[in-house]
Amino acid sequence: MELWYTENQTPDLRIGFRVKAVLHREKSDFQEIAVYETEQYGRLLALDDVVMTTDRDEFVYHEMMAHVALAAHPDPRRVLVVGGGDGGVVREVLKHPVEEVHLAEIDGRVVAVCREYFPAIAAGLDDPRVKIFVTDGIAHVREKENLYDVIIIDSTDPIGPAVGLFQEDFYRSVHRALTAGGLFAAQTESPFLNGELIRGMHRFLRGIFPVVRLCLASIPTYPGGLWTITLGSRGPDPREPAPGRAVPGGTRYYSPELHRAAFVLPPFVSALVEG
Amino acid sequence: MELWYTENQTPDLRIGFRVKAVLHREKSDFQEIAVYETEQYGRLLALDDVVMTTDRDEFVYHEMMAHVALAAHPDPRRVLVVGGGDGGVVREVLKHPVEEVHLAEIDGRVVAVCREYFPAIAAGLDDPRVKIFVTDGIAHVREKENLYDVIIIDSTDPIGPAVGLFQEDFYRSVHRALTAGGLFAAQTESPFLNGELIRGMHRFLRGIFPVVRLCLASIPTYPGGLWTITLGSRGPDPREPAPGRAVPGGTRYYSPELHRAAFVLPPFVSALVEG
Structure with a gap:
C-alpha cells in the first residue's frame, strides 16, 4: 500500500511520510486535526496539514x-x-x-x-x-x-x-x-x-x-x-x-x-x- | 507548472523540491548525475537521486x-x-x-x-x-x-x-x-x-x-x-x-x-x- 502524508512546508518544499494508518481526522472550530501512524516517526499530529509533533522526535x-x-x-x-x-x-x-x-x-x-x-x-x-x-x-x-x-x-x-x-x-x-x-x-x-x-x-x-x-x-x-x-x-x-x-x-x-x-x-x- | 524532484530519503520518508528547470541529467560510468534548478534552494546536485548539495545550504x-x-x-x-x-x-x-x-x-x-x-x-x-x-x-x-x-x-x-x-x-x-x-x-x-x-x-x-x-x-x-x-x-x-x-x-x-x-x-x- 502506498499511502503518504505530505506537508507543503513552503510553496516550494515538501516532506512526505509513509502512512500505515489514518487514526483520526476532524475539523474543530479552529483547525483540521489529524493523527497518522507513520512508518518513519511513529504517530504524527498535524494541525491544518502542518506537523506539530511525532512520537519519535x-x-x-x-x-x-x-x-x-x-x-x-x-x-x-x-x-x-x-x-x-x-x-x-x-x-x-x-x-x-x-x-x-x-x-x-x-x-x-x-x-x-x-x-x-x-x-x-x-x-x-x-x-x-x-x-x-x-x-x-x-x-x-x-x-x-x-x-x-x-x-x-x-x-x-x-x-x-x-x-x-x-x-x-x-x-x-x-x-x-x-x-x-x-x-x-x-x-x-x-x-x-x-x-x-x-x-x-x-x-x-x-x-x-x-x-x-x-x-x-x-x-x-x-x-x-x-x-x-x-x-x-x-x-x-x-x-x-x-x-x-x-x-x-x-x-x-x-x-x-x-x-x-x-x-x-x-x-x-x-x-x-x-x- | 508543477515539476518536483523527490528524494526517497528512506523507504518511508521523502523530501520534495519544486523544480524550475532540469539543467542536466546523465548516466556516468558510476551513477546518475542530475542538476536541477529548484525554487527553494537554488541549484541542486543529485547523484543516484540523492541530494549531494544545493547552492543555498x-x-x-x-x-x-x-x-x-x-x-x-x-x-x-x-x-x-x-x-x-x-x-x-x-x-x-x-x-x-x-x-x-x-x-x-x-x-x-x-x-x-x-x-x-x-x-x-x-x-x-x-x-x-x-x-x-x-x-x-x-x-x-x-x-x-x-x-x-x-x-x-x-x-x-x-x-x-x-x-x-x-x-x-x-x-x-x-x-x-x-x-x-x-x-x-x-x-x-x-x-x-x-x-x-x-x-x-x-x-x-x-x-x-x-x-x-x-x-x-x-x-x-x-x-x-x-x-x-x-x-x-x-x-x-x-x-x-x-x-x-x-x-x-x-x-x-x-x-x-x-x-x-x-x-x-x-x-x-x-x-x-x-x-
Whole structure:
C-alpha cells in the first residue's frame, strides 16, 4: 500500500511520510486535526496539514522548549504554557519542582485528541499541579500581571489562529504577566526559511525585554530541520542554567552542556538577531 | 507548472523540491548525475537521486567538513579529499595556508558537471595547489603512507560505490596514510536515521585511532536535517581549534565557538558513540 502524508512546508518544499494508518481526522472550530501512524516517526499530529509533533522526535522540541527556560530561572514556581495542547511541554515542565502549571490552549479538541492518541506526550496533563484553560492565549496573558515566573509559547506557525503570538502587542502582555525576574521562551521557526520573521521579532523584543536571546534545536520533522527558540528575560540571562539548579535527569536531547551550546549560533544565524 | 524532484530519503520518508528547470541529467560510468534548478534552494546536485548539495545550504556542509579538521591541526600542509568532486570542501580547505590539496574522486563526470553548473562551489579546483586524481579513493589511500596531515572523506551514502568508505579496512589505510599527528574527518550520516551505522563505525574506529570524536551540523537538505561528522586523530583532539591557529573569516556556519559547540552532543547522540 502506498499511502503518504505530505506537508507543503513552503510553496516550494515538501516532506512526505509513509502512512500505515489514518487514526483520526476532524475539523474543530479552529483547525483540521489529524493523527497518522507513520512508518518513519511513529504517530504524527498535524494541525491544518502542518506537523506539530511525532512520537519519535517530540523529545527534542518539548525538552528544549521547557528546560532551557526553566533551568535558566533560579526558582520557577508558576509556569504558563500558551498553546501546546498536546501536553509535551507541560510534561517536561513538571520535571522541575514547580507549584503550578497553567496551559492556555485555544482548541480543546487538540487536548482531547492528544490524550487519546498520544498518551505518552499528554501524560502530564492529569498532574494535580496542572490547570487547563481552553481559551485564547492572547486574552489569557493580557489579563495577567506579575503572575508567572516562566511563560512558554508553544504555538503553531504564524498563520491562522497563531498570528498574534508573533506580534509586539502580545509580548508587551507577556512582559506584564511575568514576575520581576521572569522569562519567556517561544518557538520562532526556521533560521533557514523564516529569517525575516526572526529578525523582525528580535527587533521589537529588544524594545520590551532587557535580555533577548536565540537558541537552536534540531527537529527533523520541522521545515529545514533546524529550529529556533527565542527567549526574553526580565532577569537572568537564559544562556546559562541558573547556578545550583538541579536539572532533571533522563533527558534525551537537553543537558546543561547542550543548553549552553544551543546558544552558540552559526554566523548566518547571529546575523539575523544582531542590531 | 508543477515539476518536483523527490528524494526517497528512506523507504518511508521523502523530501520534495519544486523544480524550475532540469539543467542536466546523465548516466556516468558510476551513477546518475542530475542538476536541477529548484525554487527553494537554488541549484541542486543529485547523484543516484540523492541530494549531494544545493547552492543555498552547501556552506554548512563544506565549511564544517573542512574547517573543523583543519583548525584542529596545528599546521596542516598536505590535505586529501576523498570524494567531494563538486569541489566545495576543496574550496574551504584552500582558505587555510595549505601547500597541497589532493582530490581523489572516482567519477570525473561529477567534477566536469560541477565546474559547469556550480562554478561558485567548484571555484577552488583550478587553484595551483590542487591536484585532481580521478580514481578510486580507497585504492588511492591504500597506496599512501605518512603523507597527509588531514584526510577528509566527503562520500555519498553507504550504498553503491561508497560502501567501502564506511568500512574498517579503509580506516586502517587512512591511519597509515596520515602523518604522525594527522587526523581525518568523514561524513557519517544522520543520528536520527542512521544510528547503528554511527555506532558501528565508532566501535571499530576506537580500535584504530587513539582519539575518535563526533560533531554535528544542521543541513536542511539531508535526511533528518542533522548530520554527523566523525573525526579520528593520531594527535590533536579535534574538539578544539589548535592553539594560535588563525581561522578563515567570512564563514557563514563555522566559527571557533561553533567548532566547540558542535561537539556538545545531545544525550541520545552521545549514547551512540559511547562504549
